[in-house]
Amino acid sequence: MAAGCPEQKKPEFERSDMEQAATGQPEQKQPGRTGTIPEEPEEARPGHSSPTKIQKPVRAGNRPVGIQAAHLRIRDDWLARAVLNFAADGPDALMHASLLGSECPLDLCQTLLEISPDTSLPISARQSQARTQLDRAFIQGAIRWGRQINGKDMDRFRRVSTAWRSRVESVRNWDADRLKESLTEGGTLWVLTPTSDTWPSQLNDLAQRSDWAPPLCLWGRGNKDSLISCSKPVAVVGSRTCDLYGSYIAHEIGRQAAIQGHLVVSGGAMGADAQAHWGALAARGEEYTSDAGSTVAVFAGGLKRMGPLRNRELFQAIERHGGALISEMHPETIPEGRRFLLRNRIIAALASTIVVAQARYRSGALNTATWGAELGREIYAAPGRIDTPENTGCNRLIHQGKATILISATDISGICHAPHQSGTYPVVGSFQSSDLEDDTGTAKSREDTSDQIEKSLPEQEIAVKRQPMSKKIGSKSDKELEPGKGSEDDLPPLEEIPPALEYLTEAENCPHVDPEEVILKAIRACCKKGEAATVDALIRTLEGNRFSGMATSSQVDTVQLVLRHLGRLELEGKIETVNGSAHLVKQDQASH
Structure with missing residues (x-):
């Protein structure tokens, strides 16, 4: 049993003809051969460097050196699942069945590590036992999953499991620290498993299908x-x-x-x-x-x-x-x-x-x-x-x-459950989501919480909030501070009104400037740059003409205004939209 696996009695399993065929008997009848698993050409895993060329390890007794200690390098459930995911190269129903038939991910990972994919070596008793254990795990897991398997399924499993072992071989001699460094990109990524507190349980519904499995991690x-x-x-x-x-x-x-x-x-x-x-x-x-x-x-x-x-x-x-x-x-x-x-x-x-x-x-x-x-x-x-x-x-x-x-894009009350507060995301400053409840656990009103929020914000940001601002297009509230996780230093620069939105708003309010002409100029500018005149490209162009720098995430506030003017221009026959990109219509073409 691999380290970290919970001790539990292995369930009784009724031997069948198919299982007897999977117990390694062919290897006993033909000693010196590599078993029933055919050798497949070594392939590079998509997105990874090619697996290292397998060298014949120095042998000690009946096992290659390093195999006995393989389980000592992987002690974490998430790490074992990540290695199994790497071995399967993505979602694999056969891997899911094998995992269901194993005591835990560490046990299945250890079994793969104990089987060398090098078919040029004689099979040791330990490796023969590991192969039998792997076949048994697949059969047992398939039964638990409600699948009936036959000889063709076993042949397919043995071919696929050969590829698993080839991929695992490339990390066989790594230690846990090196594995974690590689699998998390130096700690910049997190890994979730079904045992994690933040694992979305609805993913387990995928196990209802027998041909595709839920993600390992x-x-x-x-x-x-x-x-x-x-x-x-x-x-x-x-x-x-x-x-x-x-x-x-x-x-x-x-x-x-x-x-x-x-x-x-x-x-x-x-x-x-x-x-x-x-x-x-x-x-x-x-x-x-x-x-x-x-x-x-x-x-x-x-x-x-x-x-x-x-x-x-x-x-x-x-x-x-x-x-x-x-x-x-x-x-x-x-x-x-x-x-x-x-x-x-x-x-x-x-x-x-x-x-x-x-x-x-x-x-x-x-x-x-x-x-x-x-x-x-x-x-x-x-x-x-x-x-x-x-x-x-x-x-x-x-x-x-x-x-x-779908009968409405603005009223979705009929297609979603009741509105609620997002459960885990904190607002800017020291004010936490838990502060939305009083001492009795009763939720506070928006008016009661607004003063507390202001106290947690820097004075400069409160001043920005209190300044009069233009109404957003399609919004019921004024432009306010964008909440972000952590301190205010992590947020993009605060702006009362997005630059492109301010540019178009001024054009609408100025009698000498036609906002639709502004859009047309932005389309021409995109054409000159050889860039598709999508909504995002037009917003960047508008900001570039008036302001320096690229658009920040606040550019989303201008989408509806740009779409409105593009719609008018299309109705007037001045532009046409192809694959989400606006194109100017020649005057002679528009006149027909």
Whole structure:
């Protein structure tokens, strides 16, 4: 038994013909051979350096040197799960079954470490016993999982487990400190397991499916408490190439959900995902208290390979404002195409409600909706014009009865549970979320808490709060301090009004300046730079023309105003929108 495993009696197991075939008897009949597990070519793990070439170890007795002490290097449950995740190269139902049949992750990890993948060496009695134990764990786990397996399943398991051992071989001789340093990127990442206090229990619903398993562990950055800050999170997904309509739906749903205290989950991609995250961040910027919910981005690859790079500011803002960036993959894993479909199951499992803002006929967002339907989640889709391909996926979901029609982007009371305070995110300064209750445990009113919040803020920030400000577009409150985790030094510079919003507001109030002409100039500037004139690009251009520096996370406050003017320009025939990018229409073309 591996160190750290709880002592428990091994359950009785009825031997079957299949198990007898898995007890290593072929090795006894043909001594000197490597067993029934075929040798496979060594492959480089995606996102990692190629496994080190396996050298024949110096032998001591019947075992290679170093194998006996292998379990001494891994004593932590999370570390064992991370190594098993690395060995399986992602979610693997066979690994999940093997884990169910083992006493604990440490036991399964130790078993893999004791089996050398070098088939050129004679099999020792210890390795033969370890192989038998591995086969037995898989059979026992499959039975516990409710699966019936046959000889073909055993052959497949032995092929796959050979690849596991090849990957584990590359870290066999590492000590625990080196493993932790590598698996956490020098301590910059945290790792959660099903035994962690902040593990989202709804992920366990994935075990209902027999073909895909729940994640062995989760790597993350940011505030891990955000994962359990809402009992019924809201997922917002959609196409990367959504148009202005889809962008508005995603942004507004994310904003409204966060305003009501819900956790907003999405995939961190361009288009609808990014707009949903920005919407949730906008809600956090509108309140002083910790009422607003946070947002979590789930990535297909490792966190060292987060992308796209154009969303780097978004990822930084999520982490800075109480959200989290998570992945079930090793930090170095490259986000290959197949991994995005597997990532979608985590988004669906985390959420209680899934909103598809806009999707084409073959959009990955539909895959998320499919996962959600199989997991019993509530699916909503925003309808759209039938002559626009961007809306085909959502319209089809509604037509086939797989999703309920979304009738409003601003009133989501009918699709979410009751509004609540975000459970774990502290506000700026010394004021904590627990201060929202009095000595009797009764929640205080917003008026009672406002004075306490002001006392915890620096005088300069209180002065900024009390200054008169212009109303935000689509907001019920004035611009206030953006709450962040930690001290005020961790927050972006405070501004009464975002630069681009101030620029457009002045243009609207000035009789000599046409705000739509300002937008047209920004589109022309993007064209000259060879940059797609998306909403984010237009905001950066507006700020660059009037102010120095790049846009901060406060740029989300201008999205609705920019969308409004773009909509007017499109109605007037001055621009057209293709894949979320605005294009100028020639005058002769507009006249026809």
